Amino acid sequence: MRLEKRPERSAAMALASPFIALALTIVTAAIIFALRGNNPLAALYVYFIEPLTALWSVEQLLVKASPLILIGAGLSVCYRANVWNIGAEGQLTAGAILAGAVPVFFPAWQSPLVLLVMVALGVLGGMMWAAIPAFLRNRFSANEILTSLMLVYVVQLLLDYLVRGPWRDPQGFNFPKSVTFEGWQLLPYLTSGIHLGVLIAFIVALVLGYVVSRTLKGYEITVTGLSTRAARFSGFSEKRTVMFCMLLSGGLAGLAGAFEISSVVGQLQPQISPGYGFAAIIVAFLGRLNPVGVIFAGLLLALSYIGGEAVQTALQIPDKITRVIQGILLFYILACDTLITYRIVSPASRAAAAAGA
Amino acid sequence: MELLLTLLTIIMTAATPLLLAALGEMVTERSGVLNLGVEGMMVMGAVAGFGAAFMTGNPWLGVLASIVAGMAMSxxxxxxxxxxxxxxxxTxxxxxxxxxxxxxxxxxxFVGQPGVKLPSLAGVDPLVPFSLAMVAATGWFLFRTKMGLIIRAVGNSHASAHALGYNVIAVRYLCVLFGGAMSGLAGGYLSLFYTPQxxxxMTAGRGWIALALVVFASWLxxxxxxxxxxxxxISILSFVLQAQGLGIPSQFLSSLPYLGTILALVVISGxxxxxxxxTPASLGQPFVPDR
Known part of the structure; x- marks a missing residue:
């Protein structure tokens, strides 16, 4: 088997690749279920289909998808520019800490303003945490992949310290948790299951989609990613793009963190996200590094979380299977994406082509 | 003196998984391939090593399994x-x-099961001297043998190496596999000796620290x-300070290795x-033979 470069990128393959990858992932998941001694078809039904058959679980799906969409949309812009922010999980945590400081220090403050301040601080926290690797890359050429990841561990330890120490709820029976948020410290709900953050996540992704495809800023980002040299000739500053992308993706991760603690989690605790920041890396690639594509990818990854919980309750399959399925999915996408720029040629057809020429 | 010797032994034990994984990654990167999956290969080595030792009762089979798992991932x-x-x-x-x-x-x-610990030979864990020998071996191999020269050529200019008739892809496959074996072994060291469970x-970011070490060491x-x-x-220092009970929250001390990594990257990349x-000039670039 040999690969041959296509004359130009295949648009059809770019669209088909995520679907092929999903199909392959489902087949692989079936094999894993079968190896574990479960009926693969029944397990696949519980994992991928059943969550879509009840209203409450569809609402759950939208709620779980919203942080993935927010973070994934920011990361897709980042990765377009070849800025490798992989510390979104840490930026989410930093946003949650800063947003959570409001109810922790002013537990009795109740006004719509509270929520606004929390959300603003959440964005700010994420941006601050993302600005560090951006600054270190611009000023010292320090690799942002490694620095942004190291900062995940640092901020998670900081949160752990806060909720076990100074920010612990005095009436909380020594559990490592802050006070429970209430009233205007929580997001309003649009339906019984869907909070305001879900709507905002969808709007943000659509707006970013517009920015990327229709504005000069979006063009600047794409050009910088494709060729820093070409970007320099066009007068685009690479350093400014790096900072912009990190602040944007960090801010959105921080926003997701603020939304999580003011809705699903409802307080600060050592763990506030089941790895949304890392899963969002998969979301960005699955969504073709396009904020609008990220909406669909975010919904699919949210389904993988809910399906994992479903097979655990219904079939006693450990929900760790979720992360395996997510990892396999990313592998298949990357493998299938090869076919966008290359095609597979067999030695026989090459010989025939050579003879014809 | 006694204390100093004990301290040195503990430091060597803490450093060995980083050393093994970073040496493997260095060879991979010298051939022009950037494998950011060290953490993943390491953690697979840890689980495979623990599992094999737990099921057979033989820690050496655990070591073998961890190497195989790392290689499979790579x-x-x-x-x-x-x-x-x-x-x-x-990827x-x-x-x-x-x-x-x-x-x-x-x-x-395996969670909560008692592990099978690798026996010490004359007071030291056998993988510590092995890791030191590997430092000498990789240095000699990369800079004193023809094969090492070919690897560095492939990493510095894959087009030239290809033109000279070397099989770039085959050399890179071998270097990637070596990196996987070393990362897997590093993981096995964690679950078979460092904390036998x-x-x-359980790798807790050590794979990423090893990656940073390669940059820090400028591939030497x-x-x-x-x-x-x-x-x-640094990591032992944080333990010692915790034991002293200086009132510094343990979480701050635990974050020292991560902050140290960032600092090291800043100093060296500046x-x-x-x-x-x-830096290998072809690092991270895919190679497509044009004919």
């Missing part, structure tokens, strides 16, 4: 990046995400040794001349 990476020409950064991330998930699933039944995510084996022992010292001299 083969997956090699297939995607070298045969299918996928993006190396993204490395995928390898880490998959490794963390798969090891958690495989290790589900299985805990989810002796500097990797120095860097690994420096980081071993030195442009040093990094440019040693």
């Amino acid at each position: 083969l997956l990476f090699g297939f995607l990046t070298l045969t299918l020409l996928a993006n190396q950064v993204a 490395g991330l995928a390898l880490t995400l998959l490794g963390l998930g798969l090891s958690a699933l495989m290790g589900e039944s 299985w805990v989810e995510n 084996p002796l500097r990797i040794l120095a860097g690994a022992y420096l980081f071993g010292t 030195n442009k001349a040093l990094t440019r001299r040693n």
